[in-house]
Amino acid sequence: MNWSLILSNTVRSGITQTAIIYILAAIGMNLHVGYTGLMNFGQVGFMAAGAYGVGISTYTYDLPLGVGILIGLLCGFLLALLLGMPTLRLRSDYLGIVTIAAAEILRLVVRYQKLKDWSGGTNGINGFADSFQAWNPLSSSAKYGFEIGPLNLRFTGGDLWEIGIGWSLVLISVLIMWRLVNSPWGRVLKSIREDENAARAMGKNIFRFKMQSLIAGGLFGTVAGMFFAIANNSVQPDNYSRPFTFFALTIAILGGLGRVWGPVIGGVIFWMLLSGIENLLKEGVANDKIPQSIMDGVQVGQVRFMLVGLGLMALMVFRPQGIFGDKREIAIDVRK
């Protein structure tokens, strides 16, 4: 068993690009679900809007990357408006239905082969964000970082640049969230989550606040999608399907809904758990510690999800408020 490899891979998964993308998306979902009570099940739609917004504008229309990023943000903004207009006056579950459907529609449209010249069809769009690595002050092939005992934290300059930008985005997002939710604006969102009519009776324009929340949370998802696309220098339509949303929601719940740092800690733990179990099983199978009659290398991928699922169930049983949540709040839910 290569324990150094298991440890290093586990820690690296928790802090590298994939975790960052999910954390950014989960921050947006936390604003929706955790603070406003908006059932957004289509966060991946906002990601796709951002990713394809920047991808199509830079690749198909040859615009500079900076302009592409602005267009990506605009796409996320417009998607939020489009989704919110008809649904935010209705009960929250309607928003859930519409968002999940809209995200799927978006994915199926961009992967449509007849639109190949525009959105890349099933192949997606590749090689549109070369300038992102061109801005990298580090040498993209050289290795940076350090090793602490068995833990190897060496990254190529290219990876480190992406990780650095990614964590900067997370930090900025957390800062914005912290300001927003601890303001009178955030207080109105929380009151809408608790009881819409009470907020309405207090003179608050519920529709306006819900729309603002949908847009702001959606934009965090849009940024996540753009970071995903630019860091990979590629947009693949099938990366933007439903499981992404539910993993992001899981991360937000794991960390504790309605907590500013929840999605960050939740994301790191989720990915470390997933990768740790995977690497452990892989090594176990490779070294015949786990007999072939139980699983082989191919099944590791499925078994890790079963085990993570079990772990999440245990969390919901023993700590329903998530890692950062306040148990008293759960008690209030029971009283109601």
Next chain:
Amino acid sequence: MSASDEANLGSTAGGGGASKVRDTDWGNPAEHFFDGVAEVPGSAKTDPVLIARGVQRHFGGLTAVDVDHLEIQKGAITALIGPNGAGKTTFFNLLSGFDRPDGGEVTFQGDTITNVAPHLLAKRGMVRTFQLTKVLGKLSVLENMKLGAQLQSGESMMKALLKPIWRNQEKAVEAKALVILDEFNMVHMKDEFAGALSGGQRKLLEMARSMMTDPKVIMLDEPMAGVNPALTQSLLGHVKRMRSQGISVVFVEHDMDVVRDISDWVVVMAEGIVVAEGRASSVGANPAVIDAYLGTSHTSLTDGGDQ
């Protein structure tokens, strides 16, 4: 904070000291408001703040509310009573903008408000509470209170990002919230989750929160329902204090003792229409009211017994 906010803060602060005395004589400024007002449905008041004209609401084939004409006196406590299913709460929802009438109009201080959204009504000075208390469980009592303040610049999303813009207003809002909480004897609970309060405390909090909006009219939907008798007395005191501050109070209630105790005027509804109006002392003797509560058959029953 505008000059009018300051003035309001001052007036509520003034009432704070005396509030410790429960159920004291707030005086009744509305005592003579109804002198010479006819005790018939639809009678004209000396200074109406709310007027409903031909307000109707149908649910399928059922006419839940059909109020021909009703005036609510400014500065008085008006009770809306009636048997179950009389349409009191529906009428209440129509007055407060939470439901739209199928016909007719409602005016508030002379302006038609029939199709005005409820949050705009709150801004104009009409606030309501709910039969099933709506406190914001996972917010603290103080946060619940602060929500009620109007025109908060920090409620703009962009300004929310820059705390210096709203810091001073937030402090003023908090100070005002503490003054009102003190009047309602709830300061010691300010940091508790509202969801952890008892039923009666929630009713108190909802009333106190309504006061944060600086209302001109406050509408209470069954404020005493499910509240223990001791707390009922204190709630009644608070309602009288609202009147002493010049606020018009309209409330729906089942408990006749409560109604008799604090109402200046009683409106009786049955089957969607206003069947009687009058002073609390006399309305109980009105045959229409007895009919509404006991059913019309009581006369024929007694008649039958006599024969």
